[in-house]
Amino acid sequence: MAEIVVVGGGLAGLAAAARLAKLRHRVTLIERDPTIGGALRGVERDGFRWDAGAATTTLPAVLRDLFRKSGRPLESYLDIQLSNPSRRHVFTxxxxxxxxxxxxxAQITAVDAGLGDGTGLQWAAYVDQQADRWHLLRSLVLDDPRGGSRLSDREVVRQLDARTSxxxxxxxxxxxxxxxxxxSSSFELAGSDPARVPAYAAVESYVERNFGLWQLPGGMAALIGALAARLSERGVDVRCRETVTRVMTRGDAAAGVETSAGHLVSADVVVCAVDPRVVFGQLLALSLAGKARRVFDAARPVTPPCITHVGLRGALPDLPAETVLHGNPLIVIRQQLHPLVSATHEATTGPHSESAWTILQRGGHDVDVLATLASRGVDIRSQVVARVDRSPDEVVAETGGSSYGFEWDGWRASAKRAALTNPLPGLHLIGASMHPGSTIPYAAWGAAHVAERLGKA
Ligand SMILES: Cc1cc2nc3c(=O)[nH]c(=O)nc-3n(C[C@H](O)[C@H](O)[C@H](O)COP(=O)(O)OP(=O)(O)OC[C@H]3O[C@@H](n4cnc5c(N)ncnc54)[C@H](O)[C@@H]3O)c2cc1C
Structure with a gap:
């Protein structure tokens, strides 16, 4: 059995802790905030609730695998639901x-209906092309626990056509x-310029067509609740309100962490599920972090979009999980499945009269987002009964790094970073800013890799 300390209680850290505890290691998880969850926490105000960050996920198989391999099936905890149609696109x-x-x-029919005959087949042919790329990416990189280092392999680069943007x-x-x-809109919302994104990232259009887009009725906070239950069943020692300030080393290997409370937690393995710039820039001694520090210094963390959560009363258009208003600014409206915090509140106000929307806006920050929405034909200003605005700086401060990871800057830079997932013996880096990347499935996939690398106790 190894003593393992996991730093950070966002999805990646929680998923790693659950898997490693099931493999019979003794696991301590340290989170600097009063509660776990990171970017997947909920926001509540005046009886309404919203997802603070992610509201939908692709690839539910990754979450299913996480729950199965850490104890019980996902469905015994959560009622994960397919959202269909998944997304409305409104063009300029x-x-x-x-x-x-x-x-x-169904996609061909929908695209033809919205954009004219022939466009459906054009779309289908494009998504079909991504299928081959997806299977290559999976077999060459994603299913391999050391896949991060494979991204620099010349043959892998050739097969993925990684140099094409x-x-x-x-x-x-x-x-x-x-x-x-x-x-391109999903990359733009997530802060990246399509000219700097490698073409293989477009596999997401195939992934979504094939495996769907999914939501949880209680929001992503329900996923965090289910993982908290897993950790408790598996005996993980979860310590909140402690910030890790140093990774201790013995020789050139990780040997534990020190926290802001002055506690020293020795360990055979340290799994860092926080911003790697903090790991290499602050937690590790310069002599060990030098080269990696330079690699990460060159990376630009994604600035989150402006976020406005609104609680609404009265009749509203029936929206799918996401509505994308193309143009400048780019606006995405996310509709919460169960908008109210408590059933009592729901009973007094009527079950169908309340909605909770999260509005993400990239660009055009000098005008109030509700005025911009009104100018795009969605005037909800008289129906707002609760509102929470979160600036990009506030969102970054909430999690201590970018939960969106780094901006894409070509395959070469991401391959260099991906190769640093296990920079010294006993130290593993996972999470949104590490290989295989941000969003729910990839943050959880990195946790699966670390469990596979470490194996059973
Ligand atoms: C606005 C927004 C919308 C998003 N929408 C989607 C979406 O629709 N679908 C999707 O799949 N993904 C989405 N994402 C991305 C997804 O939420 C993240 O990629 C994922 O949740 C990241 O998980 P993580 O564990 O890597 O990081 P985080 O959730 O950022 O967790 C890091 C944790 O580490 C803790 N921590 C930091 N430093 C220390 C320290 N020194 N010591 C101890 N603890 C520390 C933090 O407090 C935090 O709890 C969105 C993200 C944002 C911000």
């Missing part, structure tokens, strides 16, 4: 597409500029 020329998931034929690929493969916006 007034065209609208409600894009379903799970069916190639998303912008180049879209120009080549999708004549309709609205369809190009369907692909």
């Amino acid at each position: 020329d007034g065209a609208v597409v409600d894009l379903p998931t799970g069916s190639r034929a 998303l912008a180049q690929q879209l120009k080549r493969s999708l004549p309709d500029e609205r369809l190009r916006a369907v692909v």
Whole structure:
């Protein structure tokens, strides 16, 4: 049995702790905030609730695997639901597409209906191209617990066509500029320029078509609640309100951590699920972190979009999980499945009269987002009964780093960072800013890799 300390109680840290405890290691998890969850915590105000960050996820198989391998099936804790249609796209020329998931034929029909005959087949052909890339990416990189280092392998780069950018690929493969916006908008919302994103990242369009987009009725806070229960069942020692200030080493290997409370926690293995710039810049001695520090100094963390949560009363358009208003600013509206905190509140106000929306806005910050929405034909100003605004700086401060990870800056830079997931014996880095990347499935996938590398006690 190894003594393992996990730093950070966001999804990546929680997932790693659950898996490692099931493998019979003795695990301590240290989180600097009063509660665990990181970017997946909920926000509550005036009886309404919203997801603070992620509201939907692709690849539910990654979460299913996490729960199965750490004890019990996901479904015994959570009622994960397919959202279909998953996303409404509203374009600047007034065209609208409600894009379903799970069916190639349904996507063709929906795109033809919204953008005109022939566009559906154009879209389907583009998504089909991503299928081969997805299978390559999985087998060469994602399913390999040491896959991060493989991204620098010349043959892997060739097979993935990693040098081609998303912008180049879209120009080549999708004549309709609205369809190009369907692909590029999710990267733009997440702070990246499609000219710096490697084309293989477009596999997400195939992943979503094939495996769907999923939501949880209680929001992502329910996922955190379920993981907290797993950790407690597995005897993980969870310590909140303690900040890790140093990774201790013995020789050139990790040997534990020191916390802001002055506690020394010795360990055979340290798993850091926090911003790697903090790990290499502050927690590790310069003599050990030198080269890696330079690699991460060159990386730009994603600045989150402006976020506004609103509680609304009265009749509203029936929106899918996400509505993307293309143009400048780019706006995404996320509809919460169960908008009210308590059933009592729901009973007094009527079950269908309340909604909770989260509005993410990239660009155009000098105008109030509700005024911008009104100018785009969605005027909800008279229906707002609760509101919480969170600036990009506040969102970064909440988690101590970017939960969106780093901006894409070509494959080479991400390959260099990915190769540093296990920079010294006994030290492993996971989470949104490490390989395989941000968003729920990839943050949880990194945790699976570390468990596989360490194996059974
Ligand atoms: C606004 C927003 C919207 C998003 N939307 C989606 C979406 O729709 N779908 C999706 O899949 N993903 C989405 N994401 C991304 C997804 O939420 C994240 O990639 C994922 O939750 C990151 O998990 P993590 O554990 O790596 O990091 P985090 O959640 O950032 O957790 C890091 C944790 O470490 C703690 N910590 C930091 N430093 C220390 C220290 N020194 N000592 C101890 N603890 C420390 C922090 O307090 C925090 O709890 C979104 C993110 C944001 C911000």
